[in-house]
Amino acid sequence: MSRPRAADSASRARILRAAAAEFAARGYAGANVDRIARTARLNKAMIYYHFTSKAALYHEILNDMFGAVRRQVVEIAQSPLNPQEKVRRYVAAIAGEAEARPHFPPIWLREIAEGGEHIDKATVGYVRDVLGALSSIIDEGVRAARFHRVNPMVFQGGIIAPLMFFFATTGLRRRLARGGATGAADISTGEVVAHLQQLALAQLEGKLT
Amino acid sequence: MSRPRAADSASRARILRAAAAEFAARGYAGANVDRIARTARLNKAMIYYHFTSKAALYHEILNDMFGAVRRQVVEIAQSPLNPQEKVRRYVAAIAGEAEARPHFPPIWLREIAEGGEHIDKATVGYVRDVLGALSSIIDEGVRAARFHRVNPMVFQGGIIAPLMFFFATTGLRRRLARGGATGAADISTGEVVAHLQQLALAQLEGKLT
DNA sequence: GTCTATAAATAGATAGAC
DNA sequence: GTCTATCTATTTATAGAC
Numbered sequence: 001m002s003r004p005r006a007a008d009s010a011s012r013a014r015i016l017r018a019a020a021a022e023f024a025a026r027g028y029a030g031a032n033v034d035r036i037a038r039t040a041r042l043n044k045a046m047i048y049y050h051f052t053s054k055a056a057l058y059h060e061i062l063n064d065m066f067g068a069v070r071r072q073v074v075e076i077a078q079s080p081l082n083p084q085e086k087v088r089r090y091v092a093a094i095a096g097e098a099e100a101r102p103h104f105p106p107i108w109l110r111e112i113a114e115g116g117e118h119i120d121k122a123t124v125g126y127v128r129d130v131l132g133a134l135s136s137i138i139d140e141g142v143r144a145a146r147f148h149r150v151n152p153m154v155f156q157g158g159i160i161a162p163l164m165f166f167f168a169t170t171g172l173r174r175r176l177a178r179g180g181a182t183g184a185a186d187i188s189t190g191e192v193v194a195h196l197q198q199l200a201l202a203q204l205e206g207k208l209t
Numbered sequence: 210m211s212r213p214r215a216a217d218s219a220s221r222a223r224i225l226r227a228a229a230a231e232f233a234a235r236g237y238a239g240a241n242v243d244r245i246a247r248t249a250r251l252n253k254a255m256i257y258y259h260f261t262s263k264a265a266l267y268h269e270i271l272n273d274m275f276g277a278v279r280r281q282v283v284e285i286a287q288s289p290l291n292p293q294e295k296v297r298r299y300v301a302a303i304a305g306e307a308e309a310r311p312h313f314p315p316i317w318l319r320e321i322a323e324g325g326e327h328i329d330k331a332t333v334g335y336v337r338d339v340l341g342a343l344s345s346i347i348d349e350g351v352r353a354a355r356f357h358r359v360n361p362m363v364f365q366g367g368i369i370a371p372l373m374f375f376f377a378t379t380g381l382r383r384r385l386a387r388g389g390a391t392g393a394a395d396i397s398t399g400e401v402v403a404h405l406q407q408l409a410l411a412q413l414e415g416k417l418t
Numbered sequence: 419g420t421c422t423a424t425a426a427a428t429a430g431a432t433a434g435a436c
Numbered sequence: 437g438t439c440t441a442t443c444t445a446t447t448t449a450t451a452g453a454c
Contacts, residue, residue: 026238026323030238033429042438043438043440044429045431045433048431054431109321109322113377115377115381116380121388124388125388153382157378161371164370171325176333176340180337181336181362183344183361184340195363199412208416251421252421253448254449254451259419262449
């Protein structure tokens, strides 16, 4: 049998963990396969035993991220909750999946910066489904006369971009605070999520005008 | 005299333009000095004639970006406008400087992703001043009993992150639209700026609760 | 100021032993 | 499954001619 046993999967998992950290810290081009191997307490050849290439390794990490978000968001959209509650959970779900993966926010930010250079068809599908689920939640609220119609892309950007910004800047904000910047210090995840939930609902309920 | 004449400055400027585009597209680690030289219609040696290193070249671009934002924002904070108008102009100023430099949003997003790895003391100073100016605008509004007090960092993140997201995703959004995503198509800069101005003021004026 | 040529280091990927 | 050794290509940086 060629299927990996427990010990094999363990080293494969170590590679994935090490690679996620490396891609997050240095980006795709800056990531070093040899360093990934050392972090995983293995050698370079093992990476090419488990994965076809540096690119394939990266895609696996990318699709785990976007796949996890899609799963959560589609489930929320199909649930029997009311539209307001769905929006709150939508925000919390993205925050939750990002917080569960320290590499998520940096990799997400870099992909946006590259214009989605490494985004393959599978990833495009995930993003399409996430935006589709969001659209259906908004539609449901509009039909129930509780929401105003908003552009899903503008709405989504207003939520996910600040979220990724805050998760990714934890270290930088500390540094800025030491450099004399006001109010850059620690803000809790809960505060930011609550704030963005409120902001999201205020937009949908037309409280801005 | 060793000061460059017109022709010299022209090639220096071409290097800076080419480098900005390269760093934006591929990130610091991914940027290739030889490709920068070719884009600038020069050769690699000329880059090391005008700049001490790849890192020095990058810092010059970074500090031009953050310096421009600081100049604008400090001027707005010190102007005799009312606090609401200052907030509107604050949002528009960041959008304006970003739009004037196509490399600005991608480089900004990448720096956030790296936790400000390439941010030197000069850059930290710029960011500190920008947050300081924002804080003074908020304080002014609070004293005039027009604004509620908000955390400047949370507030700033809610504005600049969506702005950079939208500028950086122009190409990607078209691709997602072709891939079947709803509402991902073209949204104008004016719309996004107006939306974020409204969102900013709604927060400060306590319209969210 | 601008070029060619090259040094010196680094990195993705593979061969082949165990 | 795991390793060492190595090939090959790329890349930052510099020497030196014009």
